[in-house]
Amino acid sequence: MTTTPDLTLTTSRIIAAPVERVFDAWLDPAMLKRFMIPGEGMTVPSATTDPKVGGRFDLIMQVGENALPHGGVYRVIDRPSCIVFSWQGPHSAEGSEVTLDFAPAQGGTEVTLTHVRFASAESRDNHKKGWGSILAMLDIVLSAK
Helix, strand or coil: CCCEEEEEEEEEEEECCCHHHHHHHCCCHHHHHHHCCCCCCEEEEEEEECCCCCCEEEEEEEECCEEEEEEEEEEEEECCCEEEEECECCCCCCCCEEEEEEEEECCEEEEEEEEEEECCHHHHHHHHHHHHHHHHHHHHHHHCC
């Protein structure tokens, strides 16, 4: 798959929870199963993490009978401000990488997600929708009492 290195997406959202709790959710497989939902009708039946630099995470996004494996390697874990990981999945380009920046904000935590390297503008735009849905679900999950 051809990679277009200059295609980047950035999206952010205020999550109604403290920074440490939002940060930790990204490293907890039980939490990943609850919020890594990029679209309607999807579930995450399986998630594993080895939350250390060089450690791997893997998850299965399921839609109907289709299992979509995703995973990557943690490159930076700087609690509670930043996580960087490679991103590998059925629609990912070689060298794809995600950076999550966490900052205290009015009402909770601002999460800024930057994803670099896509095969096409269409792939970037589809990922932007998916990451937006994931951040919205993270907010719902962490806001629930």
